[in-house]
Amino acid sequence: MKKEISICWLRRDLRLKDNAALYYALKGKFPVLVLFIFDKNILKKLDNKSDARITFIYQTLAEIKEGLEKKGSSLLVKFDTPEKAWPAILDEYNVKGVYANHDYEPYATKRDDSLGEFLRSEDVAFQTYKDQVIFEKSEIVKDDGKPYSVFTPYYRQWLKKLNDFYVKSYPTGKYLKNLFQTSSLPLLTLEELGFKKSDQQFPSNHFEKKLKDYNKERDYPAKDATTHLGLHLRFGTVSIREVVREAQEQKADKWLSELAWREFYMMILWHYPHVIDHAFKPAYDNIKWRNNETEFKAWCEGKTGYPIVDAGMRQLNETGFMHNRVRMVVASFLCKHLLIDWRWGETYFAEKLLDYEQASNVGGWQWACGSGNDAAPYFRVFNPELQLKKFDQKMEYVFKWAPEYQNAILPIPIVEHTFARDRILAAFKKALA
Template identity: 75%
Template sequence: MKKEISICWLRRDLRLADNAALYHALKGSNPVLLLFIFDKTILEKLSTKNDARVTFIYQTIEALRKEAAKYGSSVLVLNDTPERAWQKVLKTYNVKNVFANHDYEPYARERDDALAEFLASESIPFKTFKDQVIFEKDEIFKADGKPYTVFTPYFRQWEKKLTSFYKKSYPVSSYLKNLFQTKPFPSLSLNELGFEKSDQDFPSIHFAKKLDEYEKRRDYPGDEATSRIGLHLRFGTVSIREAVREAIEQKADKWLSELVWRDFYMMILWHFPYVSKSCFKPAYDKIEWRNDEQEFKAWCEGKTGYPLVDAGMRQLNEIGFMHNRVRMVVASFLTKHLLIDWRWGETYFAEKLLDYEMASNVGGWQWACGCGNDAAPYFRVFNPELQAKRFDPKHTYIDKWLPEFKQQKHVEPIVEHAFARERVLKVFKDALNQ
C-alpha cells in the first residue's frame, strides 16, 4: 500500500524558509512532498523561447532541489497543465492533503477553484494560506465594510494594524525533517520545457544594504539606488515579512510604503478583478484612443525623441527592468502624449519585465493614465523634458542607455509636449462628459 503523504504545491513562493503553506504542511501528520508545475497554460503564451523569467524559475527550482536533498528529499517537477499534472500526481501517490499559498490573479483563482473542486471529488482537502502579502482580501476594510480604493487612507490603516504577529517568520527549518524521503527526481532541462537558457543577469537579494541609499536617491535613475527586489518578491524567493522587518528596522519609510502599495494593488485586484482588462473608473473606458501603431512601435523601441522615455525603453528591452520613476514617465507619455491605450503598454511591460506582477503593473499603468486608484485628477501630464532635468540632470542615466543622445544623433520628438497636453485634456474631458 502506498504511503500517505501531503503535497506542498510551490507557485509564487519559491523558497523553503518562512513559507506559510510549507510550514503548515510540515506540521501535519504526513510527510510532505514538494511539487512545482511548469504550467503550459502560461508558458505557451510567452512570446519568446529565451524568456529570462523561465530561466530564473528553472535555476531557482534546481537550487530548491539541492536544498531539499540535504534533508533526504527533492522537488517533483512536472511540465503540463495543472489539470493533467494533478491527475498524474494522484495516480502516483496516496495524497491526503494539499497545501498552497494564495494567489490573487484572475487566472490563478480559476485554476485554484478548479483544483479545489477536483480534490474535493477525491476527498482530499485543499488548504491555502496567505504568504505573499502582509494583509490580503478583506483584512483591511473601511468602517462601512467596503475595501479602500485610495492608497493613503489604506496605508494609515495598514500601519495601525501591523503588529509583531504579522511580521513574524514561519519557523520552517524546525520541521524540514518531515519532508518526504526520496531519491532526487529526474531533472527536466530547459530544452525539454521548450525554452532556451537566457544569458540575463539576475539581481541578488541585497535590499538590506540599499535602504539608506533608497530613501535619499530613489527618484534618480542614474544612481542605481533601488533595491531591485521586485523579481524576488514576484517569485517568492524572498519573504515579504523579512522585507517589511528590514524596512522598519532601518526606518526606511519610503521603501515600506512601496511594499504597502504592493499589498494595496493585490487587494484591489482581488475585489475588482475586472481591472486586469478594464479601467477601475469605468467612465475612462469611453476614451477614444488614437492607437497609432507606428508611434507605438517607436515607443517600444525607444525612438520617441524624448531622451528619458527612450532611455527607459532601451533599459527595459535590454535587461528586463526599468527604474520606477522612469516607468511613470514612459507610461504617462504613451497614454497622454500619444493617446495609446494603457493596455497596450501594460501588455508590453508584461512581456519584458522580469519583475512583472499583474496587480502592481495594472495598478501602475492605470495610475499613470489617470483611470485607476488615484485621488489626483486626470490632467496630471508628466513633461518628460522637465522630469529628465530634475531627476537626471547630468544625463547619467540617459547617456548609459541612449548613447546616441551623447553623440547628438537622437531622433526628433514625434509629438510636441504642449500640443500633446492640450490634445489629451480635450479627449479625456470629452470622454468623461458623455
C-alpha cells in the same frame, strides 16, 4: 501499499525558508513532498523562448531541489496543465492533503477553485494560506467593510494594523525532518520545457544595504538606488515578512510604503478583477485612443525623441528592468502624449519585465493613465523634459542607455509636449462629459 503523504505545491513562493504553506504541511500528519508544476496554460502564452523569467524559475528550482535532497527528500516537477497534472499525481502517490499559498490573480483563483473541487471529490484535503503579502483581501477595509479605492487612507490603516505578529517568520527549518524521504527525482531540462537558457543577469535578493539611502536617492535613475527586489517578491524567493522587518529596522519609510502599494494593488485586483482589461473608473473606457502603430513601435524601441523616455525603454528591452520613476514617465508618455491605450503598454511591460506582477503592473498603468486608483485629477500630465531636468540633470542615465543624445544633432521629438497635453485633455474631457 503506497505511503500516505501530503504535498506542498509551490507556485510564486519559491523558497523553503519562512514559507507558510510548507510550514503547515510539515506540521501536519503526513510526510511532505514538495511539488512545482510548469503550467502549460501559462507557458504557451510566452512567445519568447529565451524568456529570462523561465531561466530564473528553473535555476531557483534546482537550488530548492538541492536543499531538499540534503534532507533526504527531493522536488517533484511536472510539466503540464494543472487539470492534467493533478490526476496523474494522485495516481502516482497516496496523497492525503495538499497545501499551497494564496494567489490573487484571476487565473490563479479559478485554477485553485477548480482544484479544490477536484481534490474534495477524491477525498483529499486542500488548504491554502496567506504568504506573499502582509495583509490580503479584506484585512484592510473601511469602517463600512468596503475596500479602499485610494492609497493614502489604505496605507494609514495598513500601518496602524502592522505589528510583530504579522511579520513573524514561519520556522520551517525546525520541521524539515518531516519531509517525505525519496531518492532524487528528475528535473526536466529547459529544452524539454520548450525554452532556451537566458544569459540575463539576475539581481541579488540581498537588499539590506540599499535601504540606507533609499528615501533620499530612489528617484534618481543614474544612482541605481532602488532595491531591485521586484523579481524576488514576484516569485517568492524572498519572504515579504523578512523584507518588511528590515524596512522597519532601518526606518526606510518610503520603501515600506512601496511594499504597501504592492499589497494595495493586489487588494484592488482581488475585489475588482475587471481592472485587468477595463478602467477602474468606468468612464475612462470611453476615451477615444489614437493607437497609432508606428508611434507605438517608436515608443517600444525607445525612439520617441524624448531622452528619458528613450533611455527607459532601452533599459527595459536590454535588461528586463526599468527604474521606478522612469516607469511612470514612459507610461504617462504613451497614454497622454501619444494617446495610446494603456492596455497596449501594460501588455508590452508584461512581456518584457522580469518583475512583472499583474496587480502592480495594471495598477501602475491605470495610475499613469488616470483611469485607476488615483486621487489626483486626470489632467496631471508628466512633462518628460522637466522630469529629465529634475531627476537626471547631468544626463548620466540617458547617456548610458541612449548614447545618441551626446551627439550634436539630436533626435526630433515624435510629438510636441504642449500640443500633446492640449490634445489629451480635450480627449479626456470629451470622454468624461
